[in-house]
Amino acid sequence: MKILLNTTNLNDFYLKLNGIGFLHKNTAHVHEFEVLNKFGNGYIRRYSYQNNLHLSIGSMTLQKDLTYSFSVEHKYFELVYVHSGYMEIFNESTQQLQRINRGEFTLFVTQGCKGWARLPQYEHLDFITITIEEEYIHALKKKGIDLTTKMPLFQKHLAVHHPQKLTMDIENLIKKIFMCPYNDETLKKMFYEAVVLEILSESLFRSAIQEDVPKLPVPLDNADIERLYMAKQVLAERMTNPPSIEELSKIVCLNTFKLKTGFKAVFADTIYGYLRRTRMEKAKLLLKNTQLSIHDIALQLGYCNGSSLSAIFKEHYGIPPKQYRQS
Numbered sequence: 671m672k673i674l675l676n677t678t679n680l681n682d683f684y685l686k687l688n689g690i691g692f693l694h695k696n697t698a699h700v701h702e703f704e705v706l707n708k709f710g711n712g713y714i715r716r717y718s719y720q721n722n723l724h725l726s727i728g729s730m731t732l733q734k735d736l737t738y739s740f741s742v743e744h745k746y747f748e749l750v751y752v753h754s755g756y757m758e759i760f761n762e763s764t765q766q767l768q769r770i771n772r773g774e775f776t777l778f779v780t781q782g783c784k785g786w787a788r789l790p791q792y793e794h795l796d797f798i799t800i801t802i803e804e805e806y807i808h809a810l811k812k813k814g815i816d817l818t819t820k821m822p823l824f825q826k827h828l829a830v831h832h833p834q835k836l837t838m839d840i841e842n843l844i845k846k847i848f849m850c851p852y853n854d855e856t857l858k859k860m861f862y863e864a865v866v867l868e869i870l871s872e873s874l875f876r877s878a879i880q881e882d883v884p885k886l887p888v889p890l891d892n893a894d895i896e897r898l899y900m901a902k903q904v905l906a907e908r909m910t911n912p913p914s915i916e917e918l919s920k921i922v923c924l925n926t927f928k929l930k931t932g933f934k935a936v937f938a939d940t941i942y943g944y945l946r947r948t949r950m951e952k953a954k955l956l957l958k959n960t961q962l963s964i965h966d967i968a969l970q971l972g973y974c975n976g977s978s979l980s981a982i983f984k985e986h987y988g989i990p991p992k993q994y995r996q997s
Contacts, residue, residue: 683738684716690736699855705730710791717859722803725866727847729796736789747802748778749869751844755795758788775840798847800866839902842951843869851958888931897922898932905945909952910972912945950986953979957995964991 684701687694691709695702701716712730719725750757752770759768759776762784770776789795846865852858890898901922905912912918918941919926933941949971956967968979983991 683740684714687714691734697855699859705732709733712795717862719863719866721806721809722801723806723863723866724799724801724803725847725862726799726801727862728798729794729848730789731794732789732791735791737786739784739786741784746804747807749775749800749802750778751775751798751840751869753796753798753844753848755793755797756790757795757797758790759785760787761785773841796848798844800869802870839872840869842906843872849959888928888935890928890932890936894924894928894932895936897924898929898936901929901933901941902937902944905941906948909945909949910970912972915941946982946986949973950983953983953991954987954994957991967991 684703687703691706692703692714693706695704699717701718703714703716705712710730710732712728712732714726714728714730717725717727750770752772752774754772756769756771759770761768768776843865847862850858850861852861901918901924904918904921913921915926915930919929922929924932930941933939933944937944939947953967953971956962956970957964960967962970963976964979965976968974968976971979973979973982980990980992983989983994987994989997
């Protein structure tokens with residue numbers, strides 16, 4: 671048996687959830703839709719920000735398929751990240767069925783789009799959606815940030831942009847959303863907004879780089895850019911014992927000049943600068959979320975002792991790690 675729902679826009683979708691097995695709980699900070707026990711368990715939480723920027727966080731296991739049709743006239747942009755499970759979207763105009771699997775994200779540029787989406791039964795699904803309405807784009811443009819020129823994709827009337835694998839940076843940002851350290855709803859909403867802006871920046875920057883390759887200081891094609899992202903991922907995964915630049919160039923099949931120059935052009939940081947920043951970000955997480963000693967954290971991050979970590983941490987953040995842990 672399926673739960674069927676007809677919607678005309680995003681607001682309509684969330685309004686109608688209340689009548690098909692979701693209990694709507696509204697507060698000053700969040701709209702929460704809790705799955706009723708007879709339909710499964712879990713929730714969808716929707717946070718709305720200034721100028722129609724929205725974040726939805728879903729975590730649920732349904733006992734019935736939830737299939738909803740949509741017919742959307744106005745234009746909006748939506749990034750969908752699936753953290754576990756999968757979902758399906760069908761576009762009537764292209765007759766294309768899109769499945770978004772775990773670890774994939776999709777950019778939707780929707781206008782005059784009809785189709786349906788399905789959240790499957792008996793499949794634990796964790797996802798986030800970031801919705802950008804045209805009002806938000808116009809507000810940025812007034813501040814001198816024109817996404818329609820930086821992102822040619824926004825000028826197209828696509829219904830679906832093909833899924834791509836998550837980069838390590840975006841995956842780490844998404845984990846932050848699912849592991850929010852705050853219980854206070856005001857702080858939680860502020861925290862989510864900061865992470866959403868980081869995700870947008872990373873996602874749009876990567877797309878813009880691929881749309882604007884000729885302006886880079888070193889010639890890079892799409893394959894080169896993928897290798898640079900691979901290099902970034904290798905550094906993040908091997909921060910305890912990172913490869914030398916020569917070793918890294920062999921791993922990703924780029925010469926050392928293109929690796930160093932391309933890395934700095936694409937990521938606005940040197941290889942060693944990125945490695946240090948990644949270590950410091952992980953140090954913050956370990957300090958706040960574990961009882962490990964500073965010495966043990968230092969060893970996990972590839973430093974020889976706690977003193978080395980403390981000196982670099984203080985230089986990077988302005989306070990020593992012990993003080994940060996106590997704050």
